[in-house]
Amino acid sequence: MRMWLGEFVWGATKPSLPALAGSILVAVALFAGCIFSITPELVGGAGRGYFVRNDEDHYAGLTAEALHLGRTVPNAPSVVLIGASSTREAFSTKAELERLLLEETGESFAVYNLTSDGITHWEVGALWDIIGGKFPGMIVVEVSPLNLSRNPADLEDMGRDWRFALDSPSFTEELRIAGVDIPERTGNYFLDHRRFFLARPVVLLNLLRGPIAIKPHRAEEWRTVSGAEFERAAARTGRWRETYRANREANVAVYDRLTARMTAGAEVKVLLVNSTRNPAADALNFATDEHRALLDAYEADAERLARGPGIDYADLRDEAALTPSDFVDASHIKSPEARSRYTRALAKHLAALWRGDSEPGRARS
Amino acid sequence: MRAARWAGIAVQAIVIGTLLFLAVGNLVAIESGARIFRYQAF
Numbered sequence: 507m508r509m510w511l512g513e514f515v516w517g518a519t520k521p522s523l524p525a526l527a528g529s530i531l532v533a534v535a536l537f538a539g540c541i542f543s544i545t546p547e548l549v550g551g552a553g554r555g556y557f558v559r560n561d562e563d564h565y566a567g568l569t570a571e572a573l574h575l576g577r578t579v580p581n582a583p584s585v586v587l588i589g590a591s592s593t594r595e596a597f598s599t600k601a602e603l604e605r606l607l608l609e610e611t612g613e614s615f616a617v618y619n620l621t622s623d624g625i626t627h628w629e630v631g632a633l634w635d636i637i638g639g640k641f642p643g644m645i646v647v648e649v650s651p652l653n654l655s656r657n658p659a660d661l662e663d664m665g666r667d668w669r670f671a672l673d674s675p676s677f678t679e680e681l682r683i684a685g686v687d688i689p690e691r692t693g694n695y696f697l698d699h700r701r702f703f704l705a706r707p708v709v710l711l712n713l714l715r716g717p718i719a720i721k722p723h724r725a726e727e728w729r730t731v732s733g734a735e736f737e738r739a740a741a742r743t744g745r746w747r748e749t750y751r752a753n754r755e756a757n758v759a760v761y762d763r764l765t766a767r768m769t770a771g772a773e774v775k776v777l778l779v780n781s782t783r784n785p786a787a788d789a790l791n792f793a794t795d796e797h798r799a800l801l802d803a804y805e806a807d808a809e810r811l812a813r814g815p816g817i818d819y820a821d822l823r824d825e826a827a828l829t830p831s832d833f834v835d836a837s838h839i840k841s842p843e844a845r846s847r848y849t850r851a852l853a854k855h856l857a858a859l860w861r862g863d864s865e866p867g868r869a870r871s
Numbered sequence: 872m873r874a875a876r877w878a879g880i881a882v883q884a885i886v887i888g889t890l891l892f893l894a895v896g897n898l899v900a901i902e903s904g905a906r907i908f909r910y911q912a913f
Contacts, residue, residue: 510875517879525883532888533895559907667904704900705907707893 555717589648
């Protein structure tokens, strides 16, 4: 036995040609395993919850949720919520919205939450490439001053630093329209999204610790900001004023292309919702006539995005009676009561849209 | 005895091969600027 152990230790510790060849073979096999086994079907299926770094890795979580939804054929009509962090923090829970929709319409809906930090209208289009045509129901899409002021040239960085592991013809089309370089694709999911996966080597540990559920809200853990921090946050959210006039036309066109694709099948209705803003931040950002005029221009543009049948626009802030104390910073709600009010208002608009009571393009609050 | 030595070599190859895989992956990640995006509220 001792001799056997001695031979084993020799083989395990001494450098040798077979060990070198074996090491290279193992490394190559692992890479080949990634290339051939990491697929959208795995990430959105059996691997759901495994390809995320931690419970705050919203981009990876959203990637898996979208791929999952794209593979699912729901029995009930669905409501899919797509928006940035302000909508994520304003919305309460899927269960509450499902219950409210049942009360309002008498029908059961399955609610899917695809909100994520700073999601852009271009990325909403990419999500639609994955989930579109898979369900009848309604889709809620956030409209924000930030998205309507985005510089199309930003797409160059976004195309290179793609935050989601999703293949999207419409995103490629947006890159082409913006006239920026289109990253080369190999056609292999892992290779095309290698930066997404290589940035998350820690997901290997999930094989031991199990799948991770993404937290639906993050603002609970954010501390109350100081006066100076709040002013910085407000200034940051007000930065859109600098680029709005120059870029609004191109961004309205992006939303128009998006809603046209969403409603093309006539099985889906679209509710565009204005993003939430802290009234205290608005008081800082829109103190001058010039800035107030800019805000009015944005509100009018946002409302006009709801053109055509099956598309409605809602600004839920007044209806949800949001006050500065509901927010943790310039745009994120922290109060659970405010989230419930917001979700109740959202359910009313969705029910009206589903019944066909709402007029396209009309703000209802 | 040969089987014991080959078992040892296999263990060495698996450990070093896995580390090699992780190291090359990390190098490619650094070279390509792969990163997790974080949202900064303020």
